[in-house]
Amino acid sequence: MVVAVLRIALPQTNQVRPLSSSSREAPAGQHNTYAHGREKLLAHLAMLLFAALISGSFSFGSLAAREMAAAPLMFIRYIVTIIVMGLTTFVILRQPLKMPERPWRFLVLGLLLAIYMFTMFKALEFTSPVQTGAVFTLMPLISAVFAFFLLGQKTRPGVLISLIVAAAGAIWVIFHGDLSAILGFDVGRGELIFFIGVVGHALYVPLIRLFDRKEHPVTFGFWVAVGTCFWLMLPALPELPGIDLARLSLQFWMIVAYIAIVTTMGTFLLLQFASMRLPASKVLGYGYLTPTSIIILEALIGNGWTTLSVALGAAVTALGLIIMALLPD
Numbered sequence: 122m123v124v125a126v127l128r129i130a131l132p133q134t135n136q137v138r139p140l141s142s143s144s145r146e147a148p149a150g151q152h153n154t155y156a157h158g159r160e161k162l163l164a165h166l167a168m169l170l171f172a173a174l175i176s177g178s179f180s181f182g183s184l185a186a187r188e189m190a191a192a193p194l195m196f197i198r199y200i201v202t203i204i205v206m207g208l209t210t211f212v213i214l215r216q217p218l219k220m221p222e223r224p225w226r227f228l229v230l231g232l233l234l235a236i237y238m239f240t241m242f243k244a245l246e247f248t249s250p251v252q253t254g255a256v257f258t259l260m261p262l263i264s265a266v267f268a269f270f271l272l273g274q275k276t277r278p279g280v281l282i283s284l285i286v287a288a289a290g291a292i293w294v295i296f297h298g299d300l301s302a303i304l305g306f307d308v309g310r311g312e313l314i315f316f317i318g319v320v321g322h323a324l325y326v327p328l329i330r331l332f333d334r335k336e337h338p339v340t341f342g343f344w345v346a347v348g349t350c351f352w353l354m355l356p357a358l359p360e361l362p363g364i365d366l367a368r369l370s371l372q373f374w375m376i377v378a379y380i381a382i383v384t385t386m387g388t389f390l391l392l393q394f395a396s397m398r399l400p401a402s403k404v405l406g407y408g409y410l411t412p413t414s415i416i417i418l419e420a421l422i423g424n425g426w427t428t429l430s431v432a433l434g435a436a437v438t439a440l441g442l443i444i445m446a447l448l449p450d
Contacts, residue, residue, distance in 0.1 A: 164398035165446050167391040168407035172414050174384050174391070185376040188369055191242035194377075196357035199350035201381035206343040206389075216340050224344070226332040231348020233321040233328070239356065240318030248311025256315050257408065258288040258295075263323035265402035271327045276402045280445055284406050287441030291409040293434030294416070326404055329396040342389035406445055409438050 185194060211218045221227065244253050261284050268274035276284075296302045333341075395404045413435040 160398055164395040167395045168399075168404060169410070171388055171391040171395070172407050172410035174387050175408075175411050175414070181376045181379055185373055185380070188373045189364065190360055192239070192353070192356040193360045193364055195238055195242075196350065196353045196361075198377055198381045198385060199346055199353055201377060202346050202385045203343070203350055205382050206339065206346055206386055209386075210337070210339045210343045214337065214339060216337050221336065221340070221344050222334050223332075226334075227344040227348035228351065229348075230325060230328060230332065230345050231350070232352050233325040234345070234349045235352035237318040237322040237325070238353070240314050240321075244311040244315035244318070246311070247314065248309060253311065253315045256312050256319055257411075258291050259316070260319050260323045260408060261288070261402050261405040263320055264326050264405045265400075267324050268327040268401035271331055272401070274327070274400050274402075276400065280400070280402060283441045283445035284402060285441075287406060287409040287438045287445065290434045290437030290439075290441060291412055294412040294431055294438065298428060298430035298434060323405065326392070326396050327401045329393055330401075333397065338390060338393050341393060342386065345389060346385070403445060406442060409442065413438055 189197075210216045241253065262281075265274075265276040265281070265284075269276070292303060336344075392404070416431070416435060
């Protein structure tokens with residue numbers, strides 16, 4: 122899986138030429154140029170793989186959460202990610218180990234990711250995964266607004282309609298095809314908390330393109346992981362002394378390794394790769410596949426298939442995303 126991620130994320134690196142510090146500012150029009158042909162196809166495939174990896178983290182992450190609280194679990198997860206990405210970046214790929222240009226970029230990106238993950242866990246103390254999943258469907262539309270103001274990206278009407286169709290299908294899946302549950306959706310404290318995180322992640326995607334200074338993609342991902350880990354360390358520190366690492370099971374460490382290496386490192390690379398080739402709204406639109414991916418994964422591991430009504434909602438989501446992918450950027 123990691124090899125597949127690297128193969129998708131790294132083809133462009135041979136085309137990246139070193140730039141002087143004075144020429145690394147992105148021209149205004151560069152943020153509105155998108156990939157074509159093979160590169161565009163790879164970007165869409167990257168986001169399909171992204172959705173699959175994210176769905177796997179839900180199933181496995183819930184098991185790890187039984188042995189450790191959310192804050193230290195996320196911090197340890199990113200420590201492992203930094204170690205693996207550091208070895209990949211500076212030992213295997215032999216990238217120069219030096220402070221990045223304008224390191225504040227990675228603190229900003231890391232803060233947005235940390236806010237998203239922390240608010241997701243915090244919101245679940247007050248509401249259900251179903252309610253947070255409904256709030257999540259706002260992300261691509263919010264990201265399109267940020268991309269317009271930050272990058273000048275304009276979302277075509279056809280793409281906007283396809284996103285709304287995909288969002289409707291995702292909401293149908295999230296609420297298990299129960300119309301009364303959808304109509305009874307209540308915005309409470311948990312939903313408002315997670316909305317802050319959704320806004321943060323929606324801002325993160327266009328900022329990847331805005332903050333790009335032609336770094337190697339794995340180097341960029343490494344420093345984002347460092348920035349995220351810094352912010353996650355703050356809520357984790359008070360809880361770390363009370364953790365008995367010796368009592369944690371082998372299963373826990375295997376899950377942490379999977380989430381840190383396959384999910385976290387993989388999604389960093391895939392999201393960056395796609396964000397540099399597709400509009401922000403299209404990139405985050407693939408998040409609508411997460412509920413459907415979870416359904417497929419749960420069925421494959423023997424937990425049974427869902428109802429026909431929910432499956433139809435998943436089909437609507439897939440149709441909306443297919444239309445979105447085929448429409449011009």
